[in-house]
Amino acid sequence: xxxxxxxxxxxxxxxxxxxxxxxxxxxxxxxxxxxxxxxxxxxxxxxxxxxxxxxxxxxxxxxxxxxxxxxxxxxxxxxxxxxxxxxxxxxxxxxxxxxxxxxxxxxxxxxxxxxxxxxxxxxxxxxxx
Amino acid sequence: xxxxxxxxxxxxxxxxxxxxxxxxxxxxxxxxxxxxxxxxxxxxxxxxxxxxxxxxxxxxxxxxxxxxxxxxxxxxxxxxxxxxxxxxxxxxxxxxxxxxxxxxxxxxxxxxxxxxxxxxxxxxxxxxxxx
Numbered sequence: 573x574x575x576x577x578x579x580x581x582x583x584x585x586x587x588x589x590x591x592x593x594x595x596x597x598x599x600x601x602x603x604x605x606x607x608x609x610x611x612x613x614x615x616x617x618x619x620x621x622x623x624x625x626x627x628x629x630x631x632x633x634x635x636x637x638x639x640x641x642x643x644x645x646x647x648x649x650x651x652x653x654x655x656x657x658x659x660x661x662x663x664x665x666x667x668x669x670x671x672x673x674x675x676x677x678x679x680x681x682x683x684x685x686x687x688x689x690x691x692x693x694x695x696x697x698x699x700x701x
Numbered sequence: 702x703x704x705x706x707x708x709x710x711x712x713x714x715x716x717x718x719x720x721x722x723x724x725x726x727x728x729x730x731x732x733x734x735x736x737x738x739x740x741x742x743x744x745x746x747x748x749x750x751x752x753x754x755x756x757x758x759x760x761x762x763x764x765x766x767x768x769x770x771x772x773x774x775x776x777x778x779x780x781x782x783x784x785x786x787x788x789x790x791x792x793x794x795x796x797x798x799x800x801x802x803x804x805x806x807x808x809x810x811x812x813x814x815x816x817x818x819x820x821x822x823x824x825x826x827x828x829x830x831x832x
Contacts, residue, residue: 602703602704602733603704603732603735643703648706650730650732650737666725670725673725676708676727677719677727678726678727678730679726679728679729679730679737679738680726680727680739680740681784681786682740683740683786698732700703700704700705700706700732700733701703
């Protein structure tokens with residue numbers, strides 16, 4: 573069973589704003605697979621470039637909206653691939669990250685890569701539905 | 702109806718990077734039939750980072766990954782997908798030689814490899830099947 577999730581807020585669907593050929597999230601086998609999330613305004617879809625902290629905060633807030641609309645939540649995250657633009661920001665990411673997944677955090681891999689459109693962070697996550 | 706989600710506690714606490722390196726992650730999470738393992742780098746029996754050659758780091762990582770999966774009732778033989786991140790593709794064969802020891806022909810899962818700048822030389826992430 574494969575189902576495309578509807579976004580709770582129009583800005584979260586990058587297809588409409590940026591023409592990305594992707595679904596925001598797919599539900600399959602009791603899991604929710606989200607597309608890589610970057611910092612965009614959930615209402616307008618506008619890119620919100622900022623510090624790694626501000627971008628990561630925006631991503632977690634958007635993720636919260638998306639997962640909760642699908643009956644899941646940040647507590648139900650199973651795996652996170654966190655991509656950051658420079659590994660020097662690793663501890664900065666960790667500080668913000670702890671605020672959003674304080675207990676029983678998901679399995680995680682962090683890598684430093686160049687991210688589309690000059691963003692500083694992107695999160696690619698899988699959650700339990 | 703909702704899928705059950707459990708944190709996997711490794712039998713040998715030394716393979717758990719989160720307390721030793723103070724990281725906000727669980728070594729592995731079971732969700733339904735799958736086990737999702739965090740990215741692993743080479744750490745020694747005391748939990749300290751163990752920098753070495755690609756072969757040495759790969760061996761350390763896969764031995765620890767086997768322990769994590771076994772703590773969850775799975776094993777490397779049930780791995781369904783492994784992402785390997787390596788600091789230079791020149792070391793591809795050095796990683797592969799050790800990798801083959803742990804995943805004998807025919808038994809290995811899918812593997813994707815990407816060249817990445819990394820904190821460690823090698824970082825592996827695995828997803829194993831529970832049963």
